[in-house]
Structure formats: C-alpha cells, structure tokens
Amino acid sequence: MIERLTSERAARIASWAVPVAVTAVAAATRIIGVGGPHELIFDETYYVKDAWTLLHLGYEAQWGDDPNPAFESGATGGYTAEGSFVAHPPLGKWIIAIGMMIFGGDSTFGWRIMTALVGTALVPLLYVVAKRLTRSVPMAGIAALLLAIDPLAISMSRVALLDTHLAFFILLGFWFALIDRHETIERIRRGAVADRIAGPVVWRRPWLIAAGVSMGLASGVKWSGLYALAVLGIAVVVADAVDRRRAGVDRWVEAAIGRQGPASFVLLVPPAIVAYVVTWTGWLVTSGGYARDSKSNAFAALLEYHRQILQFHESVQSPHTYASPAWEWIPMLNPTLMYREASDGQVGLMAALPNPILWWVGVLVVVWFAVRLVVSVVRRTEIIGREAFVLVGVAATYIPWLALPKRTMFSFYAITLLPFVIVGVVIALQNMRRPVRPVLLDDPTEAEIAVATARATTATDARRTVASIAVVVFVVVGLFFLPYGTGLMEPEALYRAHLWLPSWFL
Incomplete structure (x- = not known):
C-alpha cells in the first residue's frame, strides 16, 4: 500500500516537474541574450518596422529610403502616414509589437522577446500534445526536450519573424x-x-x-x-x-x-x-x-x-541565396542563414537548421x-x-x-x-519499447514456451536499448548544434565540424 502511494505521488510530481523543467530549458535557450546582435536580422527588416507602425498607426506604413541604419541606432520615427503593401496578415506583427510597446522601439530585446516567449510556449504545448498521444510523461518529456534544444526551433525563436x-x-x-x-x-x-x-x-x-x-x-x-x-x-x-x-x-x-x-x-x-x-x-x-x-x-x-x-x-519567384523548395527540406540542402559573425578565429551564426539526425x-x-x-x-x-x-x-x-x-x-x-516530426519520432520510440510477443506454434510444450519467451525478452531488451541510445544521440547532436540556434561564437575548427553537407554555410 505504501509503495503504491509513493509511486502515485512520484507520478504526480513528475507530471508537473517534467514540463516545468523542459520549459525552463526552452526559456534559457531562447530568451538569454535574445537582444543581440543589435541589428535587423534577415526579414526582421520588414516585420519589426511593420510592428512599430502598427503600434502607432494601427496599420503598416511606409518608411523613407534606407531606414534601417537610423532605426537600429534608435531613431524610430522615420515612418510616414502612407500605408504600405504587406504580403502577410498583421497578427504576428501585433504580437511582436507588444514587446516593443513594453521595452521601446530602440530595444532589440523588445523586438524579439515576444517571439522568444511564443517559441518557449511551443515546448510545453508540444508536451501536452505528446502526452495525450502517448499517455506517458517520460515520452512527452522527451518530445518537449528535443524541441527545447532543437537549433531550428531556437533560432526561429530568437529572431522577430512570423x-x-x-x-x-x-x-x-x-x-x-x-x-x-x-x-x-x-x-x-x-x-x-x-x-x-x-x-x-x-x-x-x-x-x-x-x-x-x-x-x-x-x-x-x-x-x-x-x-x-x-x-x-x-x-x-x-x-x-x-x-x-x-x-x-x-x-x-x-x-x-x-x-x-x-x-x-x-x-x-x-x-x-x-x-x-x-x-x-x-x-x-x-x-x-x-x-x-x-x-x-x-x-x-x-x-x-x-x-x-x-x-x-x-x-x-524572386531568386535568393537561401531559397529552398520544399523537396530540399527533406535532406536540408540549403538551410537559411539568418546571421553570421567572424572575428579572431571565432565564428558565430544563426541558421534555420534542425537537429539533422533527429530530422x-x-x-x-x-x-x-x-x-x-x-x-x-x-x-x-x-x-x-x-x-x-x-x-x-x-x-x-x-x-x-x-x-x-x-x-x-x-x-x-x-x-x-x-513539432509533428518530433511527435512521430517519439511515437516510434514508444512502439520500439513495447514488449515483443513470443512466437509460439500450435500446442507448444513448456520447453518451447520457455524458449520463445526468452527470445521475446531478449528482443524486447534489445529494442529498448536501441530506443534509449537513439534518445541519447538525438540529445547529444541537438546540443552539438546548439550554437547554430543561439549564434554562440565558437572556434573555426569546431564551426567546420558542423558542416556535414557541402552546401551548409561554406
């Protein structure tokens, strides 16, 4: 009775501790240092300035010629009252605008904090989805952790895109x-x-x-x-x-x-x-x-x-260095480079590249x-x-x-x-961990039952070992590619160790 109550209490604690822990990991990888670099990265040149005019005018407005240097230096009033044609609806930019409303238009932290928070929230959301599908706290925790440390998910949470x-x-x-x-x-x-x-x-x-x-x-x-x-x-x-x-x-x-x-x-x-x-x-x-x-x-x-x-x-259909048709996403032939910095033998970049092994x-x-x-x-x-x-x-x-x-x-x-790819991987891992049924002939003897059961047990143990090793590999590779999500500076030799395909950022 005591063991059962202890087990139930541990399960209740785990049901809260696991999602809290993985959310904390997600928050750390997405929010810490999100204010750097102090420049508009990739399509932030559109969405940040659009968010600022939405906040002040209620609609996206036009800016003068070459407005980015002035905006980046804190001169955020260079917009006009004339409406600007935009290709995407406004909700994502309104969400970005909340951070700018709180921290100011001259704050790069303000530009990106709401995207970082939404990216963080995506992790516990995946946890509850995976938990409903797998009915397992550990498997749901693995799904959330893999997303929390995925370089694609991290990089897309650290730039003010949609x-x-x-x-x-x-x-x-x-x-x-x-x-x-x-x-x-x-x-x-x-x-x-x-x-x-x-x-x-x-x-x-x-x-x-x-x-x-x-x-x-x-x-x-x-x-x-x-x-x-x-x-x-x-x-x-x-x-x-x-x-x-x-x-x-x-x-x-x-x-x-x-x-x-x-x-x-x-x-x-x-x-x-x-x-x-x-x-x-x-x-x-x-x-x-x-x-x-x-x-x-x-x-x-x-x-x-x-x-x-x-x-x-x-x-x-405009050409772009990092344009990548959908079929290229499968091998990830041309990941989008968001930002790159190199100095004193150190290289740092942010790229839209998922954990390659997991992907x-x-x-x-x-x-x-x-x-x-x-x-x-x-x-x-x-x-x-x-x-x-x-x-x-x-x-x-x-x-x-x-x-x-x-x-x-x-x-x-x-x-x-x-997120759907990760859920699929976790479901496959859970399937691998299920017990293998003994293969029995009609009217088996006790000796045949014992042999079949032993073989099934061995197969079950082997499958579970493979599943556990796979999780370790996914986590290790995710951590190895973490600099690609955060823009962390690393020695050039280590940077080149990440270039698994010749088309990756050479």
Whole structure:
C-alpha cells in the first residue's frame, strides 16, 4: 500500500516537474541574450518596422529610403502616414509589437522577446500534445526536450519573424482537435445506440470551435494557416467516419459526410473566419492603411486588398541565396542563414537548421507511418489514430508547399512541421519499447514456451536499448548544434565540424 502511494505521488510530481523543467530549458535557450546582435536580422527588416507602425498607426506604413541604419541606432520615427503593401496578415506583427510597446522601439530585446516567449510556449504545448498521444510523461518529456534544444526551433525563436507564431497556433489548433475527438467519440457511441443507421449529429463540440479560432489566428499570421485549416477540416470528417464505424453505425460514410460534415463545418470554419477578420481590426478601424480607400465599404476594401495579396503570392519567384523548395527540406540542402559573425578565429551564426539526425530519422518515421496507413486502408484494417495525427500534421504543414515548386520559399518554413516530426519520432520510440510477443506454434510444450519467451525478452531488451541510445544521440547532436540556434561564437575548427553537407554555410 505504501509503495503504491509513493509511486502515485512520484507520478504526480513528475507530471508537473517534467514540463516545468523542459520549459525552463526552452526559456534559457531562447530568451538569454535574445537582444543581440543589435541589428535587423534577415526579414526582421520588414516585420519589426511593420510592428512599430502598427503600434502607432494601427496599420503598416511606409518608411523613407534606407531606414534601417537610423532605426537600429534608435531613431524610430522615420515612418510616414502612407500605408504600405504587406504580403502577410498583421497578427504576428501585433504580437511582436507588444514587446516593443513594453521595452521601446530602440530595444532589440523588445523586438524579439515576444517571439522568444511564443517559441518557449511551443515546448510545453508540444508536451501536452505528446502526452495525450502517448499517455506517458517520460515520452512527452522527451518530445518537449528535443524541441527545447532543437537549433531550428531556437533560432526561429530568437529572431522577430512570423513562423514561430504560426507554428504555435497550428499546433494549438491540433491540440484542441485532439481534445474534441476524445469527447466526441463518447457522444457518437451513446448516440449510435438510438440511431444505428446514421448515428447522432453532434453539435456540442466547444473544442472544435476553439480549433477553428486557433486556425483563424494562424491564418492571421500567415496565409499558410489556411492549408492547416483545410487539412484539419478534412481530418475531422474522416475521424468522424472512423468513429461511427467503430460505434457500429451502418451508413457511417454517408453520415459523416452528409450529416455530421455540415455541422462540423459550421463549428470549425466560421469561427476561423471571425478570428481571422478580427486580426485586421487595426486596418479596419483606421483610414490610412494600404488600399483602405479602394472601396467605400471597409470589408469590401479588405477583400480588394486580399485580391492584391493573392496576386503577389502567386508571383513570388524572386531568386535568393537561401531559397529552398520544399523537396530540399527533406535532406536540408540549403538551410537559411539568418546571421553570421567572424572575428579572431571565432565564428558565430544563426541558421534555420534542425537537429539533422533527429530530422532525418523523423523523415523516415513519417514515410513508415504513411506506408502503414496505406496498408491499413488496402487491407481495411483499423487506422492507428496517433500515427494518423502525425500524418495529418505533416500534410497540413508540408504537403501544400510541394504543390508550389516555383514559388520562392525557405527552409525555416519547416518550423511548423518540426513539432509533428518530433511527435512521430517519439511515437516510434514508444512502439520500439513495447514488449515483443513470443512466437509460439500450435500446442507448444513448456520447453518451447520457455524458449520463445526468452527470445521475446531478449528482443524486447534489445529494442529498448536501441530506443534509449537513439534518445541519447538525438540529445547529444541537438546540443552539438546548439550554437547554430543561439549564434554562440565558437572556434573555426569546431564551426567546420558542423558542416556535414557541402552546401551548409561554406
């Protein structure tokens, strides 16, 4: 009895201590020294100044010629009242503006602190997602730790860009969808008792509404959030069909599409639209924003502005040193270099490069999950839900980019994909740690049972050893590449030891 109580108490302590510890690691790697260097890094040249004008005018405004030197020196008043055309919605820049409002526009710490905080929050968010999928505090802790020390996640949290905010809202929406699925399954089971033909139409789905709001906010950061919304909507319908089939509903496909589908659409999409439009409030309630006077009606003008933004995105094909089409993200052939400094035989850089071993293993895991999914569909066996979750996340954050091969894109877009890859790796590790079942012939003797059991035990121990070694390797490599996330200066020889592919920053 005492041992059981002690074990339960230890489990409760671990359930709080693990996420707190990994969040502290994430905060340390993202916030300490986030104010340096004192210059606009990469696309901060757009988003920081846009955030500053949003804060003062309610919309993004134009600046004079070559405004960066003056802005970096603390002269932050070089903007005009004329609206500036921008390619992305304003929410991510509003979040950046909060830090500038608190610490001032001349503070590089103020430019970046909110992105650092959002990047830190992404780690415990991944923890709760992984815990719900694995039902294991240690496995969820491993997932969160791998994200906490990943150089891509760290570097994207230390510069005032938009993609970390996008990653947060997308993963948040997926977490809400997970909670919704758990509650909806029970309602479908109960409703199927009364209606075996089609099952119930479930309207009480507050977490699905929350998922819609989160996806709307993601789209309010970057339009690629719309991809995630569309994929998640399709996944909700498929999940409803699977759940109705498991509940014994006869017309489970027709019911999921024709009856529950419209209800799920209403619960998911309109909240997303409302949340998205709210992110444009500053532009709507002021009169100086770009294209604000293109129509007499503010919402009609907003639609006109969106038409112009869509035309811009359809034609983005400008060459760039670090441009990287989506297929290159798999081997990470051309990671985006954010910042580089060299002096006295020391080199420091910040780059959009994930932990390479973790990333490449994660790619293989995703491919394996996809193969298993195809086999399950062909054989009409049960689809494994948590593996499907990973595949849906990958489809939402990666597959759409493959359809745009000519568009200019960068490897740091993969920050939205990274949490799902990590979850996939952790699920694979947990699968490896499961006991191997003894292989027995019909009517085995006691000796045969003993031999088969011993072999299964040996195989189980070997698989668990491999899984443990893999975790150690992931952590060690993540720490080895930590300078690429933080910009830490290191001897040139050590810097060159990181150049595993010839295309990496030579």
